[in-house]
Structure formats: C-alpha cells, structure tokens
Amino acid sequence: MLLAFILLHSFYQTLAAKGGAHWSYDAHSQETWPEAYPDCGLKAQSPIDIQMGSVQYDPSLPPIEPEGYRNPGSDPFALTNNGHTVQMSLAEGMNLHGLPNIYTAVQLHFHWGSKGSSGGSEHLIDGQAFPGELHVVHFNSEKYANVSEAMHHPDGLAVLGIFLEVGKMENPAYNNIFNQVDKIQYAGEEDTVSPFNIRNLLPEHLGHYFRYNGSLTTPPCYQSVLWTVFHQPVQISAAQIEKLQKSVYSSKAGSSTPQSLVDTFRHPQLLNGRVVFSSFPAGPSGYSAGEIVAIVFGVLMGCAALFLTGWIVAKRTRARSMQDQKGVVFTSSSRRAV
Incomplete structure (x- = not known):
C-alpha cells in the first residue's frame, strides 16, 4: 500500500510540475493549456466524441479481465481532494488483462458537471454527455517500473472510462466513496476508505467497449493512454452525483470565497485521423x-x-x-x- 501511495504521489507531482497547480477547467483556461503544456496541443488528445456511425468493429478485441479487483486486500485506500477532482488510490495486485500488456492499477478519479446540467462526462456518445464519468488509471507494469516512468511512453498507460448515469436507486458500491466526500471538502484534504469490491464500480458487461489511443485529459496531456470506454453506463442516484456537485471545493479550507468544484471535464478533442474501434457492432442502435x-x-x-x-x-x-x-x-x- 505504501508503494502505491508513493507512486500516486509521484504521479501527481509530475502533473503539478511547471505551474500545473494553476490550471483549471473553465473554457478560457482550457484554451491556454498548450501554452504551459505543449502536449495539450498535439493531435491525439482526449477525451473525444465517439461517433457510433464511424466506429470500426474489431471482433478480435477480447473482454476486459480485472484481476484483484474483488479482493483488493485489507489496507485502506487514500481518498484525496487534489483541487481538480476526487481521487482514490488503489491497492497493489490490481491488474488488467485483455490488453496488449498487463497493466497495474494506480488510482481512480471522477469527472462531473454541476447541479441542473445534463453534462459532466468527458467522453461523449454521438454528442451526448452523461452526468459523470469514472476513470481507473493503470500503468504498463510489464515494461515500466512505475506510473511516473510509464506516462512518458506511448504504451505506458491504460485508462478505463465508465459513464455514470442517474437512476432511481442508490449504488451501494459508490457509497463506499461518496459517503466519505464530506471529509475531503477542500483542496489538499485527505481521508481513507475501507477496502471494498472495486469490481462493483464497473459495468456488469466488460466485453462491450470502445478502444482508441489518446492522452491524459488533464495537463500535461501526455499522449500515452490506451483508452477503454465501456458502452454500458453504471447507474447511481441523483443524491449520489450531488455529493460531488455540492460538497467539494477547489479552494483550500479557510478561503474567504470557497469555489465549488464543478464541471470537472475537458472539452472533446478532434480525432485527427484516429480510428475508434469497438469490441461489438457499434453503428446506430448497436449495429454497424x-x-x-x-x-x-x-x-x-x-x-x-x-x-x-x-x-x-x-x-x-x-x-x-x-x-x-x-x-x-x-x-x-x-x-x-x-
């Protein structure tokens, strides 16, 4: 667990380098990201708007196979408000199979909108956003020693993208995290989460997904991510998504004018000739x-x-x-x- 925390801390130290602590999600700021982070202006950026009509079906893509997700050990997870998102460290031994290499989990974090808005996810489907999106970040542990090294290589990272949609019932798995959000209201605050079945955060069916090569969706925007965006969303309740929309601030405790942490998503980026593949026939209504x-x-x-x-x-x-x-x-x- 200590090693995972060190890797996670190193990962975000790299993200914060070169003035990274000062970037934000507002539209004007996003336009200026490439000035401080040149990679943010490159041609293979994320997120994207996935157009079902142009997705190419690849029957050779296997289902994603998580290892160690159901029983992640006995050590608590570190939960942090880093001023940009709510993130949670993950345990050693959580790996992904079904990818070109074995990738080891490092952390998960959320993207969401604001109360009353329909958007919040980073990826879109035919221009349609979801209220939120969960990202589970992994690094290529077959080739690289840690996430800080891996993020500098084209095959270094693999991220799972899970759409969050609002349903009538609470999702018990997500309550493991959301029930602790009140304890990390302000930027820089940390708490712990008791270990639980991380597999329950993912969609039931892991065989239907979109696959493309892209980037980190926050500065420094390194183009080192193999994206797997699941087609099936996970349902959470309106009260659960409001935990993120109403309880978290981007400012530190004691600030005279606390700023709510909302609309934590990057605008969709151009494909620039990239191909989005799917593990299932993915034209409109699910057909090519x-x-x-x-x-x-x-x-x-x-x-x-x-x-x-x-x-x-x-x-x-x-x-x-x-x-x-x-x-x-x-x-x-x-x-x-x-």
Whole structure:
C-alpha cells in the first residue's frame, strides 16, 4: 500500500510540475493549456466524441479481465481532494488483462458537471454527455517500473472510462466513496476508505467497449493512454452525483470565497485521423453501418415478398371466385332449359 501511495504521489507531482497547480477547467483556461503544456496541443488528445456511425468493429478485441479487483486486500485506500477532482488510490495486485500488456492499477478519479446540467462526462456518445464519468488509471507494469516512468511512453498507460448515469436507486458500491466526500471538502484534504469490491464500480458487461489511443485529459496531456470506454453506463442516484456537485471545493479550507468544484471535464478533442474501434457492432442502435444497410435491404425485400405473395393469393382467390360464379350460372341455366 505504501508503494502505491508513493507512486500516486509521484504521479501527481509530475502533473503539478511547471505551474500545473494553476490550471483549471473553465473554457478560457482550457484554451491556454498548450501554452504551459505543449502536449495539450498535439493531435491525439482526449477525451473525444465517439461517433457510433464511424466506429470500426474489431471482433478480435477480447473482454476486459480485472484481476484483484474483488479482493483488493485489507489496507485502506487514500481518498484525496487534489483541487481538480476526487481521487482514490488503489491497492497493489490490481491488474488488467485483455490488453496488449498487463497493466497495474494506480488510482481512480471522477469527472462531473454541476447541479441542473445534463453534462459532466468527458467522453461523449454521438454528442451526448452523461452526468459523470469514472476513470481507473493503470500503468504498463510489464515494461515500466512505475506510473511516473510509464506516462512518458506511448504504451505506458491504460485508462478505463465508465459513464455514470442517474437512476432511481442508490449504488451501494459508490457509497463506499461518496459517503466519505464530506471529509475531503477542500483542496489538499485527505481521508481513507475501507477496502471494498472495486469490481462493483464497473459495468456488469466488460466485453462491450470502445478502444482508441489518446492522452491524459488533464495537463500535461501526455499522449500515452490506451483508452477503454465501456458502452454500458453504471447507474447511481441523483443524491449520489450531488455529493460531488455540492460538497467539494477547489479552494483550500479557510478561503474567504470557497469555489465549488464543478464541471470537472475537458472539452472533446478532434480525432485527427484516429480510428475508434469497438469490441461489438457499434453503428446506430448497436449495429454497424453495413449491418444497417443489410437490415434495411432485408426488410424491403421481405415487404416486397409479402406483397407479391399477397397479390398472387388474391389473384388466385379472385380467379377461383369467378370460376365458381360461372359454374353457378351454368347450373342455373341448365335447370331452366330442362
């Protein structure tokens, strides 16, 4: 646990370097990120707006397989308000399989909007935002010693993105974190969370996701992230998302004008020729463009076949009816002649 905390602290020391503590999420500030952090102006940035119609289905993408998520040990997790988000350290031994390498978990954190807004997630689906998004950050432990080293390499990091949507019921797994948020209201404050089943924070189905190469969504915006964004959102209650929207401040304790920590998301970035892959057929309504064309063609052909069958049946029915009528007339005429 101590090693995980040291790695996490080193990770955020790097993020805070070169005046990083002064950046913010407001629109004007985001435009100036590249001035202090040149990587923020490069061409493979995150987050993105995932357009279902242009996603390419890759049947070779395997389901994500978390290891150690269900039983992360007995040491408490460190929960921190770093002035930009609520983040929680993760235990050693939590790994991801189903990626090009084995990646080891370091921390998770949240992105959210403000009360009354429909947005909050960083990634979008066809221009649609969700109220929040959870990111679980991992580093390539097969190649690199720690996250601070890994973040400087193109294959260094892997992040899971989980959309959060508002439902009617509370999500007990998320209460493990949200019930402690009141204890870290101000920037720099820390608390602990008792270990719990981290797998319950993820969607039920881990086989349906989007995959692309991108970056950290905060300065220094290193382009070292293999993104896995799950298609299935996780539901939390309105009261749970409000814990983030109403209880956390970006300013330190004792500030004369406390600033609420809200709208903690970066605006979507251009794809610039990158391809977004999916582990499932991902056109509109869950089908690829080719499949939609095939379905429409099949429906039209089916309708044409039904129409033709109906026309033939009706024609034969009319022919038989006319023959029956002729038979009746002939029989009546014959009887009158007799």
